[in-house]
Amino acid sequence: MTSPDSMTVFDRALVRRRRDRAVAEFTDHAFLFEEIADRLADRLEDVIRPFPLALDVGCHDGAMGRILKGRKGIERLVACDLSPDFARAAGGPGNPTVAADEEFLPFAPGSFDLVVSNLSLHWVNDLPGALVQIRQALKPDGFFCASMLGGQTLAELRRCLFEAEMEVSGGVSPRVSPFAEIKDAGGLLQRAGFALPVVDSDVITVTYSDAFALMRELRGMGETNAVLARRKVPATRSMLFDAAQRYARLYAEPDGRIPVTFEVLYLAGWSPHESQQQPLKPGSGQIPLGDALKGKGLH
Secondary structure (H helix, E strand, O other): OOOOOOOOOEOHHHHHHHHHHHHHHHHHOOHHHHHHHHHHHHHHOOOOOOOOEEEEEOOOOOHHHHHHOOOOOOOEEEEEEOOHHHHHHOOEOOEOEEEOOOOOOOOOOOOEEEEEEEOOHHHOOOHHHHHHHHHHHEEEEEEEEEEEEEOOOOHHHHHHHHHHHHHHHOOOOOOOOOOEOHHHHHHHHHHOOOEEEEEEEEEEEEEEOOHHHHHHHHHHHOOOOOEOOOOOOOOOHHHHHHHHHHHHHHHOOOOOOEEEEEEEEEEEEEOOOOOOOOOOOOOOOOOOHHHHHHHOOOO
């Protein structure tokens, strides 16, 4: 499914290949996925109901499934990932896995009580269409809870690569993938047909010894640039060294380590059901607006 206003930003085949490449040593670089999976699971604890059949979209190595095991009444969790190698890595007894693209989910409508997604949807080209498919895969009154990287992510690296490439080559190309802004996420949930949508964010700062250590980490996470408009030739050695020096000069802390920003957006919403709280129809209020404003001392 492709929505009418979707854009092709990412090379999805390249995203898949980079995830496949990351599988072998992913546990050495998975701290962010594990931390956010834990935060997502904590948010689910606020929802007072069981979810017997759950789906993990973009499961990577299965961190979400491991943390949810034995929680929230989940009896079976299906994990899917764009990378067949990650899908296999996430498998476990009683928990089937599927190699599937988030943009073309192979699940029947009304299949799941819960859909979760941990740090995967920021690589989707047709995010509105993917959210519609997730909502359709939910049973009525099913719950969706997800995390994805937001617009402040890697802001320091983005600036330094931009300035270094301009200095070295006199022009620029996308070196860091774009990320969604929090102000847009709630609207996307509403457009996809979710009821009672909620969006909030965290900013997590991690430090590294230098910019090259950060770049190695991103490669190990399978999170390096896959924008179609990127230059197809690798960055030059001189440009990378220039960017690393800028990073240290502009941002290094007193101990010499560099800070790295990860903004994480959290999205939640329900598949519509008649039992859910509904907004009042316009004109159905029992108290005239003028009287209500007077009561608040705002007249």
